[in-house]
Amino acid sequence: MRDDDENPKVPNENSESSGVSRRDFLKISGISVAVPLVAGPKMVMAAGQEVPVYGPGKVPMEFAINGKNYKANLEPRVTLLDALRDQFELTGAKRVCDRAECGACTVLMDNKTVYSCSVLAIEAQHKPIATVESLMQDGKLHPVQQAFVENDGSQCGFCTPGFVVSCKAFLDKHPHPTPEDIRRGLSGNLCRCGTYDGIRKAIAHVAQKGA
């Protein structure tokens, strides 16, 4: 086992232009040949055009999250969710299904809800991202959050941050939803404790008062 993973010492000069396949990478790693761990893109010709290829090592990335800039060296296969949670300590979005089925990882990207477990971090660069942590302003809960509290919209609370972000985005778009709108609009989030009744009341509460 080697200890050089955090501080790569060998720059990426001698790789072939086609890049290193995952299989090659494994082979190389297996025989302890140093591979670059942070590198810029390599340009390859594909369909008559020059296309940048990132990785397989770590790539410097930059993000705009909750109005702040964040930087990290990450492999291209890292998801936005894992970057938020493991690199930037933004753990409101949860990893549950890890494949766009449950909504616990919901964040806003370009002001639209996305399942951050199914967005690659490298593709989320420079796009405005808002997580549940951004909703509280000056220590005060957002009206949607306040309605969740008052209407008991959480139990264990693991699905709650994803639900809060989804509900906020939904109400921004449908300030006066019908019950049918709510059923359809929030079907992308799942809860195991069964807090849907409280969430339903919370949405009705905000819709009535106006967020």
Add this chain to the structure above:
Amino acid sequence: MPDYAWPDAQHRTLIGTRVTRVDSPAKVSGQAKYTYDVHRPGMLYGKVLRCPYAHAKVVSIDTSAAEKMPGVKAVHIVQGPGANIHWAGDDIVAVAAVDEPTAEDAIRAIKVKFQQLPHLVSDAEPPKGSAQEEGPLSVDAIDDMLDNQVPANQMVSTIQRDGLVKKASEDELKMLKADGATDAVLEAIGSATIHPEASSKPPSNYQKAAAQTLGEPDKAFAEADVVSEGLYGIPVITHCCLESHGSISEWTDQEHLFTHISTQNVSGIPGQMAEPLKIPATNIRVHQDNIGGGFGSKFSPDRWGIFTAEVSKKAGGKPVRVMLERDTELKVAGARPSAYARVKVAAKKDGTVVAWQSNSWGTGGPGGGGMPPIPYVFNIPNQRQEHTAIRNNIGPARAWRAPNHPQAAVLTMCALDDLAAKLNMDPVEFFGKNLNLTKQRENIYREELGIASELMGWKQKWHPRGQAPSDGMVRGVGVSFHTWGGRGHASDCDLTIHPDGSVDLKMGTQDLGTGTRTCILMVAADTLGIPMDAIQLQIGDTTYPPSGGSGGSTTIGGVTSSTRRAAVDARDALFAKVAPALSVQPDQLECVNGKVSVKGDSSHSLSWKEACSKLGAMPLTVRGKNPDKSKPPDLTNSGVGGVQMAEVEVDTDTGIVKVKKMVAVQDCGLVIDIKTAEGQCYGALIMGISYALFEEKVMDPATGRMLNADMQFYRLAGFSDIPELVVHMMTGKGYDERGVIVLGEPPVESPGAAISNEVAHAKGVRVPFLPLTPDRVLAALEQKAGA
């Protein structure tokens, strides 16, 4: 003797009112930290290579390539060559690396050879004559009985009759005691005959698990006016906790472990980790702020909790995180046993139920599992039951919110409902007529049945079975009854009043989202006479006084009782210090709204802060306990009843079942917080809709693997599946004075039965097995049309 009893309604300020959950703001803002969110400095990421086969022997393991990979810090063989693996997804090798991608690559670089062995993953009806007779018991079998709430005297007689496979060790006895074994049971285990030959016999997949007869069933069936026979069942489902199982472990020195773990049993974890790690339990600190769901599946550190600590040791003590991936969570980290039965029930013409006979079977995975308590709730005078446990390779079962009761409710209530239909009786009238069979809870059920009928509008909605007006969509209503034992678990807490007036309360319990924090604070604040936010509550750490695991719905009883005793003692000790300043005897003082004053004379008073300053330099700490026979009364009790009704709509063209309305009427003794109590019932109804209509762990007979180990095909109820829900908590006379009993589990017991019954009512045909999926509904309709 101070008065520890719960104050009556006139003397309560918070208990029994609607209080908003105190931890909600942290949860809605994303600030609440769960085990999965813990990021320790220098933390390594663990991944596990798992066996792809349902039954196999490990032949060889080659980890050399993984060990050489940059960033890999530890490789640990969990089950080495020669190990027998009994379910797909079991742990073989664990690795820890600097990040998750590297750990994943390392797993792919490990080569393991398995020898595949024959497997069984089916829980279909056992072939005739296949079941092995009951033999000597294992400790596991006795533990199963405890889980299933088998009465102590029955356990004693079974142990005396069958003997044991081997002598129980001291640790096993300790474990059984912790799981609720009474002294009589432990004594029976100690004096039981040992049959060492039994453990060498290869066990059959099918084992007779219970056979009992009560009264004279043959005579009763022969003399009955109406006999109804049917097949009913409920499959294996998984817990699907949204926060998967797992932990982060680090060695603070050679001998001391610090573990963050997702658990329902904070105080109980060190004792379970000590022996495998060969360090004293006192050297293990466990911490958890919040847990993302447990439902009965998170009492143990599990094998992965142990090897996470071992991997950390190999990595020089660095923190190592192992949280299960979603597919693994569904495959191995929790399943509710299945239960199926051929049931025959008989009644007199007037609807009086006289006899029950059931041949049941089901699987709890490799352990087999026990018989659900059938017939459920209704103590039918003449009964005969036989149960066969199926041991198979689907992965281990775990306690699932009210172990065995949802199964029992389906098998019993569906059979009785079919009997009512055969009698041409309205089920409410039929069940009402037989409520005397529920013995001591008859009055509670009768009152609840009346309220539920009103809330459902049962009279307007009920029609004789199958006579629903139909235009492709038919509606029906169903009813079910349930019960649960409960009582408060052992719980200690320390309540400290500081001379500056601040108050803290420490307890090694956990809040599963059931409102535990809120209820503790309500009781403490109500008793001390100060606002809830004046008390700092700290839970979730083994440095606090131990409190029991959150199982059997015993948490609220336990934590509120210890809190009440601590708060009464602390208040009285404070009054003793304050009394001279107000020139009265301590028992003449009261504290209301943060003001300590002479009873009946509010002009003689001190603010809370002034009063606390009389403590002098040292804070005042008192220990509250439950149970505590020296400080009566028992503040908890046992035994609750609930009634649920459901209304459904069935599309006879597509077979799709939609629940339109559900009503839950629930007794839980004294309700501490009505708001979170209702939340438990709403949640239970929704969970019930989920398992009634969608949930099933589907196993592939060919490969032995779970086919739907993700959240798309293992479907949970979503927003669009939730109907109108009505919850009514029973309170006041007949309920409050019984003390705190239970709530988390009972309301999830009935929905399956109630929904199945309503579908039967709507369509005039029984869909025998849950979940009521469109294919099953259409098949039942076709069978009826062809009959």
